Amino acid sequence: MIKLENVTKTYPQQVQHALVHASVDINKGEFVFLVGPSGSGKSTFLRLLNKQEEPDEGQIYVAGKDIGQMSSWKVPMLRRNIGAIFQDFKLLPTKTVAENVAFALEVIGRPRSVIRAQVPAICDLVGLADKMSKYPDQLSGGEQQRVSIARAFVNRPLILLADEPTGNLDPQTSIGIMRLLDRINKTGTTVVMASHDRGIVDTMRRRVIELADGQIIRDEARGVYE
Amino acid sequence: MAIRIDYLAKETGNNLVRNPTLTAATVLTVSVSLALLGTALLISEGVSNLETHFKGDVEFIVWMDPSATDENVEVVRNFLDDSEAVRSQEWIDKEATFEQFQEFFADRPEILDLVDPDQLPPSFAVVPEFPDLALIRAIGADIEAFPGVSGVDYEEEFIKQLNTLSSRLSRIMIIAALLSAVASALLMYNTIRTGLFARRREIEVMRLVGATKWFIRIPFMLEGLLQGVIGAIFAAIAVFGLNKAIASSLAEMRDFQLFQNFALPNGEVLEVVVIIGVAGAVLGFVMAGVAVTKYLDA
Numbered sequence: 001m002i003k004l005e006n007v008t009k010t011y012p013q014q015v016q017h018a019l020v021h022a023s024v025d026i027n028k029g030e031f032v033f034l035v036g037p038s039g040s041g042k043s044t045f046l047r048l049l050n051k052q053e054e055p056d057e058g059q060i061y062v063a064g065k066d067i068g069q070m071s072s073w074k075v076p077m078l079r080r081n082i083g084a085i086f087q088d089f090k091l092l093p094t095k096t097v098a099e100n101v102a103f104a105l106e107v108i109g110r111p112r113s114v115i116r117a118q119v120p121a122i123c124d125l126v127g128l129a130d131k132m133s134k135y136p137d138q139l140s141g142g143e144q145q146r147v148s149i150a151r152a153f154v155n156r157p158l159i160l161l162a163d164e165p166t167g168n169l170d171p172q173t174s175i176g177i178m179r180l181l182d183r184i185n186k187t188g189t190t191v192v193m194a195s196h197d198r199g200i201v202d203t204m205r206r207r208v209i210e211l212a213d214g215q216i217i218r219d220e221a222r223g224v225y226e
Numbered sequence: 227m228a229i230r231i232d233y234l235a236k237e238t239g240n241n242l243v244r245n246p247t248l249t250a251a252t253v254l255t256v257s258v259s260l261a262l263l264g265t266a267l268l269i270s271e272g273v274s275n276l277e278t279h280f281k282g283d284v285e286f287i288v289w290m291d292p293s294a295t296d297e298n299v300e301v302v303r304n305f306l307d308d309s310e311a312v313r314s315q316e317w318i319d320k321e322a323t324f325e326q327f328q329e330f331f332a333d334r335p336e337i338l339d340l341v342d343p344d345q346l347p348p349s350f351a352v353v354p355e356f357p358d359l360a361l362i363r364a365i366g367a368d369i370e371a372f373p374g375v376s377g378v379d380y381e382e383e384f385i386k387q388l389n390t391l392s393s394r395l396s397r398i399m400i401i402a403a404l405l406s407a408v409a410s411a412l413l414m415y416n417t418i419r420t421g422l423f424a425r426r427r428e429i430e431v432m433r434l435v436g437a438t439k440w441f442i443r444i445p446f447m448l449e450g451l452l453q454g455v456i457g458a459i460f461a462a463i464a465v466f467g468l469n470k471a472i473a474s475s476l477a478e479m480r481d482f483q484l485f486q487n488f489a490l491p492n493g494e495v496l497e498v499v500v501i502i503g504v505a506g507a508v509l510g511f512v513m514a515g516v517a518v519t520k521y522l523d524a
Contacts, residue, residue, distance in 0.1 A: 050434075073439070080436035092428055103428075106233060107437035155435065 007058030036211035042194035083152030087167035142173035162193040237445035256457025259406035264465035266399035298374025418517035450514025458506030
């Protein structure tokens with residue numbers, strides 16, 4: 001599903017590489033943790049996958065396609081197959097829960113009938129059926145992250161990228177979010193999650209890829225944070 | 227990919243009212259610059275209308291009665307040919323006069339229907355040897371006394387001055403129009419840029435979930451287009467009003483009996499309005515395009 005071959009990325013005006021000769025193979029339906037300290041290249045890894053960044057060297061394949069060769073007008077189609085969630089949720093404060101979720105379908109031109117059917121279903125899935133008309137600032141952090149998961153997943157992507165999704169949440173709330181991501185993973189969606197959260201990584205016992213200074217120093221199935 | 231019309235209308239409308247003071251400033255600047263452009267065009271068209279008759283070096287026109295006999299005409303022609311003060315003369319017969327009429331009233335066929343070519347006055351267009359107003363006046367007075375002559379129209383000094391003045395004025399106005407067009411272009415650019423900034427979170431999400439480049443762009447480009455068109459509408463109203471004022475003051479000018487109705491006919495004003503509208507729309511669309519290209523594709 002995802003394949004990196006010898007990928008190197010350096011940001012302009014930075015001496016140190018964000019990612020150095022990274023090669024990874026992730027299969028369909030896998031749940032992968034990216035661990036490592038801040039600045040180790042976790043976010044860069046994720047941003048390369050949906051072409052928010054371009055690698056300096058190496059090839060990246062997503063769903064069998066070399067995305068480095070992809071023409072720019074096809075990038076939106078790639079992103080429709082890749083959901084993304086973040087530490088800061090990136091919800092639109094002027095829209096309700098339902099509107100935030102519907103927005104993701106609206107802007108890719110889905111017909112209104114589809115939106116009307118999909119939005120309540122996905123809100124129900126993430127456990128927010130009774131909060132659809134609330135605004136983000138009326139919700140707790142965990143609920144806001146559920147909205148952002150609903151938005152990322154409403155289009156049924158093949159891949160879900162999660163960049164520190166529990167970074168702003170307390171441990172109890174984080175467990176709820178992880179249960180939800182686990183459930184999404186069980187539907188066949190490949191999940192790649194960058195995390196600092198030792199407790200979560202150790203509890204889940206999934207594949208762990210550890211990064212340090214842009215290099216992959218460990219890649220083990222059913223690993224722990226260490 | 228299909229973009230829903232209701233989505234476009236909603237987004238473009240939201241963008242326009244999101245920052246009402248900036249939008250108002252932009253629209254007003256656009257309308258001022260387009261009104262200046264329109265006025266300059268009106269003046270130059272009006273002047274070219276005047277000059278259609280007094281073209282070249284023609285200094286005065288001898289109008290004959292439609293019923294004047296060939297003999298009457300011959301007498302005037304001989305007088306003009308013999309006069310030392312006349313360099314040349316051109317005989318404009320009824321058919322030629324009718325052709326001029328057709329040209330002037332091209333967009334008012336109802337008037338053409340009323341005109342019988344046979345009732346139009348033929349005329350001599352005369353170029354004098356010396357640009358001496360008193361001398362021209364004296365010759366004119368002599369000719370007016372001939373039988374069959376209905377009158378003499380002079381391109382007097384003030385008409386010439388009016389011509390020079392108005393062409394200078396329209397040149398100045400075109401410069402002013404260009405300068406304020408630059409100002410409105412910059413304002414439009416900034417309005418769109420501000421809109422992009424205000425919506426940066428939405429744009430970020432749109433990109434993340436896979437909205438196409440044009441889906442994100444088009445509402446902003448339409449916003450620019452609409453600002454230009456709304457500005458053009460205000461400018462068009464101003465230009466129509468100005469034309470009415472010019473027409474009514476022309477009507478009071480005794481010397482331009484023939485011109486008062488068609489110095490600035492509605493058809494020509496409409497042409498000016500179309501130019502204004504296209505200029506406004508293009509200006510808005512292009513500046514919005516520049517702004518989105520700079521801030522979205524970077």
